[in-house]
Amino acid sequence: MNMSPTPATDPFLSLSDVTAGYGNTTVIHDVDIEVREGEIACLIGPxxxxxxxxxxxIYGFADVFEGTVTFDGTDVTQRSPQESLASGMSYVLQDSSVFPDMSVHExxxxxxxxxxxxxxxxxxxxxxxDEFPVLGDIRNQRAGTLSGGQRRLLELARALVVEPDLMMLDEPSIGLEPRFIDDVFERIEQLNELGTTILLVEQNAEKGLSVADRGFVLASGEIKFTGTGTELLNDEQVGRLYLGG
Known part of the structure; x- marks a missing residue:
C-alpha cells in the first residue's frame, strides 16, 4: 500500500453523480467516488x-445514463472498452477470461x-x-489446464502487458485457495508500489480493505460509506453490516 501523503491534486479517477446500468435497467444511482493517483482503492458491498x-x-461495458466519469483529467464517460485500454486502463474481469485452447504465452x-x-x-x-516466474515455467502449457490460482496470475500478468496506469480488478480472490489469495494480493501491492493505481472489487472485504488506501461501500446501487481502508475496517456499522462483525 502506498503510504506516502496524498497530494492535494485533482483525482486520477472520479465518478460524479453517475447513474448507470444496461439498456433500460438502472443498477447504480448518483455515485460519487474519487481515486488518487498511486492509491489502492477497494469497493465492497453485498x-x-x-x-x-x-x-x-468506468471501462465502457455498461451504459452511463447520467453523470461524468473522468480519468487522468479527461472525460471518458462514453468511451468504448477499446478506447479505455488504449488510454491506459486495464480491466481483469470477475469471470475467467483466459483463452483455454491457447498456451500461456499465446x-x-x-x-x-x-x-x-x-x-x-x-x-x-x-x-x-521475470516478475511472474511461475508463468514463465509453464509458458507452453495450454491455459485450460491451469489451476484457478495460475489462471488468476495469468489474467493479472496479461493485463500488465500494456503497462496500464490504472488497473481494475473484479473479485481477484474469487474461487481461489487461501495460499493463492495471499499471492494475488501480494502481487497487487507490489504493482501498486511500482506506480500502478488500482481499483478493486473484493468479496473478501477485510482482505480488500486491509491493502486499500481508500474504500467505498456500495449497497443497493448507492455509495453508503467512504473512508480509508483502516477507517472502514474499524467502523462498527460497516463491520456489523458488511464485514460480518
Whole structure:
C-alpha cells in the first residue's frame, strides 16, 4: 500500500453523480467516488449491489445514463472498452477470461493486441515472466489446464502487458485457495508500489480493505460509506453490516 501523503491534486479517477446500468435497467444511482493517483482503492458491498456495474461504467461495458466519469483529467464517460485500454486502463474481469485452447504465452501476447506490434508484445511478455516466474515455467502449457490460482496470475500478468496506469480488478480472490489469495494480493501491492493505481472489487472485504488506501461501500446501487481502508475496517456499522462483525 502506498503510504506516502496524498497530494492535494485533482483525482486520477472520479465518478460524479453517475447513474448507470444496461439498456433500460438502472443498477447504480448518483455515485460519487474519487481515486488518487498511486492509491489502492477497494469497493465492497453485498452481492447484487452494483459493484461490477460500477467498474464496467468506468471501462465502457455498461451504459452511463447520467453523470461524468473522468480519468487522468479527461472525460471518458462514453468511451468504448477499446478506447479505455488504449488510454491506459486495464480491466481483469470477475469471470475467467483466459483463452483455454491457447498456451500461456499465446494468452500473454493477446494482452498486447492493441500494440499492432508482435515483437513489442513478446518483449513485454518476457519482462513479465521475470516478475511472474511461475508463468514463465509453464509458458507452453495450454491455459485450460491451469489451476484457478495460475489462471488468476495469468489474467493479472496479461493485463500488465500494456503497462496500464490504472488497473481494475473484479473479485481477484474469487474461487481461489487461501495460499493463492495471499499471492494475488501480494502481487497487487507490489504493482501498486511500482506506480500502478488500482481499483478493486473484493468479496473478501477485510482482505480488500486491509491493502486499500481508500474504500467505498456500495449497497443497493448507492455509495453508503467512504473512508480509508483502516477507517472502514474499524467502523462498527460497516463491520456489523458488511464485514460480518
Amino acid at each position: 452481492n447484487g449491489s452494483g459493484k461490477s456495474t460500477l467498474m464496467k461504467s 494468452n500473454m501476447l493477446m494482452g498486447g493486441y492493441i500494440f499492432d506490434d508482435d515483437e513489442r508484445a513478446a518483449a513485454r511478455a518476457e519482462e513479465l515472466y
